Amino acid sequence: MDTALSPVFAALGDDTRWSILVRLGREPASASELALELPVTRQAIVKHLEVLRGVGLVRTRRSGRSVVHEVEGARLDEVGRDLCGIAAAWDRRLEGIRSIAEERD
Amino acid sequence: MDTALSPVFAALGDDTRWSILVRLGREPASASELALELPVTRQAIVKHLEVLRGVGLVRTRRSGRSVVHEVEGARLDEVGRDLCGIAAAWDRRLEGIRSIAEERD
DNA sequence: TCTATGTGCAACCCTGGAGTTGCACAAGGG
DNA sequence: CCCTTGTGCAACTCCAGGGTTGCACATAGA
Numbered sequence: 001m002d003t004a005l006s007p008v009f010a011a012l013g014d015d016t017r018w019s020i021l022v023r024l025g026r027e028p029a030s031a032s033e034l035a036l037e038l039p040v041t042r043q044a045i046v047k048h049l050e051v052l053r054g055v056g057l058v059r060t061r062r063s064g065r066s067v068v069h070e071v072e073g074a075r076l077d078e079v080g081r082d083l084c085g086i087a088a089a090w091d092r093r094l095e096g097i098r099s100i101a102e103e104r105d
Numbered sequence: 106m107d108t109a110l111s112p113v114f115a116a117l118g119d120d121t122r123w124s125i126l127v128r129l130g131r132e133p134a135s136a137s138e139l140a141l142e143l144p145v146t147r148q149a150i151v152k153h154l155e156v157l158r159g160v161g162l163v164r165t166r167r168s169g170r171s172v173v174h175e176v177e178g179a180r181l182d183e184v185g186r187d188l189c190g191i192a193a194a195w196d197r198r199l200e201g202i203r204s205i206a207e208e209r210d
Numbered sequence: 211t212c213t214a215t216g217t218g219c220a221a222c223c224c225t226g227g228a229g230t231t232g233c234a235c236a237a238g239g240g
Numbered sequence: 241c242c243c244t245t246g247t248g249c250a251a252c253t254c255c256a257g258g259g260t261t262g263c264a265c266a267t268a269g270a
Binding site for chain 3: 146
């Protein structure tokens with residue numbers, strides 16, 4: 001799996017994609033179904049789903065003649081934990097800087 | 106503080122902004138200093154810093170005649186925890202869907 | 211088989227924003 | 241006091257990508 005974070009953030013940064021994710025979090029759906037509930041065309045939604053699938057946030061499955069998309073919760077959890085880890089590292093770093101500064105006084 | 110997540114992701118989604126964040130995570134710096142280490146001009150960096158400050162990821166402080174920017178670790182940690190929370194909610198939802206489906210069989 | 215519904219694909223428009231250049235302004239240091 | 245250094249501001253270019261339209265293709269159902 002791609003471990004780079006910024007592509008995932010770029011995917012999450014668009015409002016429409018976020019709406020799609022939230023909607024899919026409630027219940028899996030096809031692109032056509034999503035197009036009925038969101039103010040964009042099916043083709044726009046298809047493009048967004050490709051982006052989301054590209055960063056591993058959405059899984060695609062065929063069901064009869066329709067294509068159902070569902071959320072990959074584990075991926076989002078993974079990204080969240082990465083963020084917390086980086087934040088913790090920064091905090092430790094800042095703590096180090098601060099102690100050095102105090103030492104210098 | 107703005108609790109909407111997608112603006113934060115939009116801010117994190119740009120590669121240059123991510124580089125700036127990582128760099129500032131190592132040590133606070135001014136826009137001019139950042140411009141020496143990154144392959145873009147100072148003005149571009151200034152714009153990125155405004156974006157990052159707008160979503161609360163960077164704090165700005167004057168030091169003499171230079172303006173020093175530093176990372177706001179707590180904000181990133183907050184976002185990370187939000188992500189994990191949403192992921193957990195989705196997992197519970199999916200778990201519920203699955204049990205309903207099994208029940209129906 | 212014919213039809214309706216759901217997908218896939220390609221071309222196109224258009225705005226946002228990433229990046230640049232240029233200049234003006236402020237403030238220490240010699 | 242000048243000159244250097246660091247910021248601030250504004251106008252401009254340019255292109256990625258979000259969104260659209262149009263059409264072709266596949267397949268379940270009557």
